[in-house]
Amino acid sequence: MRLPRPNNYLVANFVLWALTYLIVTARMLADPMPHAGHMALRRLGMAVFGFVACLVIGKILSALAEQPMWRRIVAAVLLSVVGGFAYSLLNYAAFYLVWPMWKVEPLSPISIAYTASMFFWTFISWCALYFAIRYEEELKEKNLRLVASQAMAMDAQNRMLRYQINPHFLFNTLNALSSLILAKENDRAERVVLSLSSFLRHTLEKEMPDKGPLSDEIEAQRQYLLIEQARFEDRLNYVESIPVELRDALAPSLILQPLVENAVKYGVARSNATVTIEIKAEATAGRLRLTVADDGGDGAGLAPPKLGLGLENVRRRLDLIYGKTAELTCGPRLPHGFLASVEIPLERA
Numbered sequence: 001m002r003l004p005r006p007n008n009y010l011v012a013n014f015v016l017w018a019l020t021y022l023i024v025t026a027r028m029l030a031d032p033m034p035h036a037g038h039m040a041l042r043r044l045g046m047a048v049f050g051f052v053a054c055l056v057i058g059k060i061l062s063a064l065a066e067q068p069m070w071r072r073i074v075a076a077v078l079l080s081v082v083g084g085f086a087y088s089l090l091n092y093a094a095f096y097l098v099w100p101m102w103k104v105e106p107l108s109p110i111s112i113a114y115t116a117s118m119f120f121w122t123f124i125s126w127c128a129l130y131f132a133i134r135y136e137e138e139l140k141e142k143n144l145r146l147v148a149s150q151a152m153a154m155d156a157q158n159r160m161l162r163y164q165i166n167p168h169f170l171f172n173t174l175n176a177l178s179s180l181i182l183a184k185e186n187d188r189a190e191r192v193v194l195s196l197s198s199f200l201r202h203t204l205e206k207e208m209p210d211k212g213p214l215s216d217e218i219e220a221q222r223q224y225l226l227i228e229q230a231r232f233e234d235r236l237n238y239v240e241s242i243p244v245e246l247r248d249a250l251a252p253s254l255i256l257q258p259l260v261e262n263a264v265k266y267g268v269a270r271s272n273a274t275v276t277i278e279i280k281a282e283a284t285a286g287r288l289r290l291t292v293a294d295d296g297g298d299g300a301g302l303a304p305p306k307l308g309l310g311l312e313n314v315r316r317r318l319d320l321i322y323g324k325t326a327e328l329t330c331g332p333r334l335p336h337g338f339l340a341s342v343e344i345p346l347e348r349a
Helices: 008-030 036-063 069-097 109-163 167-182 186-205 214-235 257-268 309-325
Strands: 211-213 236-241 250-252 275-284 287-294 327-332 338-345
Touching: 008 036, 008 109, 036 069, 036 109, 069 109, 109 309, 167 186, 167 214, 186 214, 211 214, 214 236, 214 250, 214 257, 214 275, 250 309, 250 338, 257 275, 257 287, 257 309, 257 338, 309 327, 309 338
Parallel strands: 236 275
Antiparallel strands: 211 250, 275 287, 287 338, 327 338
């Protein structure tokens, strides 16, 4: 049977105060004093207090995990100061007020500050250990997320090959191409062949990175929609709104493909009127929002109770690559159509 993984924070906290207790006790044993046994027992109680205090400090620092580092460092220092003074006062009470073993002078601010300064370094050491453990765990999580996202990127490419570049898709494309040739629309047929070649080259020959420039992603969708325009002719209109300054922004490879495919499948294919598909990019407050919208259908239906295969794949990839910092939003677009948007941290190539 596999043993559960120990909590690194609890282990580090226990080791810190166990060492503190042993060092102080060993120093006292080196110079024997009266009532050494009673003092060791009370010192053990103080070590338990320090252990619990560090647990509280760890909880507070965990609650501040999303704050900037400088704020967390300031909080750690202030909490260590408070912990040092609390320890100093309780230490005085434990040894000299509750069942005192000898008479001592009243507690002075200097003695409080001196004891607090000694244990301040114990608490600040705990904070340093906390930050080190958290950094190691975040690094491991990031590496695991990277490996998983790379696997998901390959899986997404395989899904695209199975569900998008399949015999049915190729048949429709070649059928549309045949119709153009019979109608002697050679220029249009040539554009379709070039678009199909470019799209296949992008998805089959090129090694897909985990993330790539937004310009590459838009180019792949442009070629895909040019092919679909050959099928639907005037029923499909494509508009893109991509600011020049965002073309080097990084986006997960093929992240828009399922969104564009849904717009074609449910917006264009099910409508007899002209449907416009728009791909839009915008950046605000360090965030990049990519939107795919169409104006097909009546827009009156409710959003599906669960995500389809393509949208679920997008959501899973975003979760693996960005965690909680990414968001997928989709639903009906009034008065007509459907809208899906991906919001991720803004990164540059």
